[in-house]
Amino acid sequence: MLEEGNVPRVPGQEAPERDPAGPSTPAAAPFLDRIKEEERVALLASAHLDQYPAGTVICHEGDAPNALYIVHSGRVAVLKEVQDGHPVLLGYRGPGEILGEMSLVAQQPRSATLVAMDDTALLHIAAPDFPHLAAAYPGIYRAMLSVLSDRLQEADVARTTVVQEERGLAQRLEMVTGEAERLAEMARVHKETLELVVHDLRTPLTVINGCLDMLRHSLPHDTPPAVFQLLEISQRSTQRLTDLSECLLETAKREATKEELGHRPLNIGGLVENAVECSWAMARGSNVDLQIQVPPNLPAPQGDPAQLQRVLDNLLENAISYTPSGGQILIAALPVNGEVQVSVTDTGPGIPPEQRHRIFERFVRLPGARSRRDGLGLGLYFCRQVIQAHGGRIWVEPGPENVGSRFVFTLPVEQAKEPADA
The missing domain is CATH 2.60.120.10 (Jelly Rolls)
Known part of the structure; x- marks a missing residue:
């Protein structure tokens, strides 16, 4: 027993x-x-x-x-x-x-x-x-062998089912692999086509813009103002087409090839100062005050300085475009929970809650900009691509006391480092 x-x-x-x-x-x-x-x-x-x-x-x-x-x-x-x-x-x-x-x-x-x-x-x-x-009692032994035989048959059926499922998975994997290769080829052709289109557009657009500029300077002084206004509209439209083609090319290139980012310590303070310096004339012409709030001992995240500079330029240009005369814009940075958090806060009209999730999509532009140039709706989409490629996050929220908007992005910091050289 x-x-x-x-x-x-x-x-x-x-x-x-x-x-x-x-x-x-x-x-x-x-x-x-x-x-x-x-x-x-x-x-x-x-x-x-x-x-x-x-x-x-x-x-x-x-x-x-x-x-x-x-x-x-x-x-x-x-x-x-x-x-x-x-x-x-x-x-x-x-x-x-x-x-x-x-x-x-x-x-x-x-x-x-x-x-x-x-x-x-x-x-x-x-x-x-x-x-x-x-x-x-031999019948007991025969019954047990009968049960054993049934279970072996069940095991054979189970093995057959597994083999069939494995074959099906192999076929689906082959189909997925083929589809991935086809999509990669389509992306390559799409990128090359865009490059050709942009190249073919760039030259005539440059010629048109140059001719318009020569025409504007060669007109006599008594030319009616309406003619100069039409020339200015033509030049702005030509420049808009040039900007659109360049943005489309850069966006498609990043999506198709996953362009590798540079990897070096970022001097966030230096990038902020460069963005303010480049936008100073635009802000002065709009009567908007620019302020910087970046601590001197800010940790240096790793990343691509050229791409991050464009992100800051885009955010600052957007803020100036939507801030009324006499308004203020604050560009700030601070360390938060192992990240560097950078924000651009304006005193503009703000963004409705139902629109905040859309503005980072392609070709989305909200009304109310004071800039005379029409936007392309690709700037914030580009910002999101770059920040996500750096492992960070980007979002928009209301400004202090629900006045204006505050665009925020984060960059992870591997370890605390001394600020990089400008």
């Missing part, structure tokens, strides 16, 4: 308890239905009823084949160890099903671990008793 101490169990679980009243026939027993009544009676007479609380390990993979089990009630999980040490669930066994028949017949160590999933009762037939029982 199986001793209590030989039954493996989960730490903290009680050992299986024997029912002194003896076993009774399960309500539904597929294995027992395959044997005759006298064989069933003899089998049950040789069995003990063991109780296993939920979570108890009944036996481990590799244990000696010391018993045959028949599930009386409850549910048992059959687990198989794999190379990474994590068990794989092979299935469940319910009332009337047998367990451990394969190792018992082959006299090999158990090939799986059995765990009680619910409070479970098992009919336990000791291994030394089984050969005598099978010799006296």
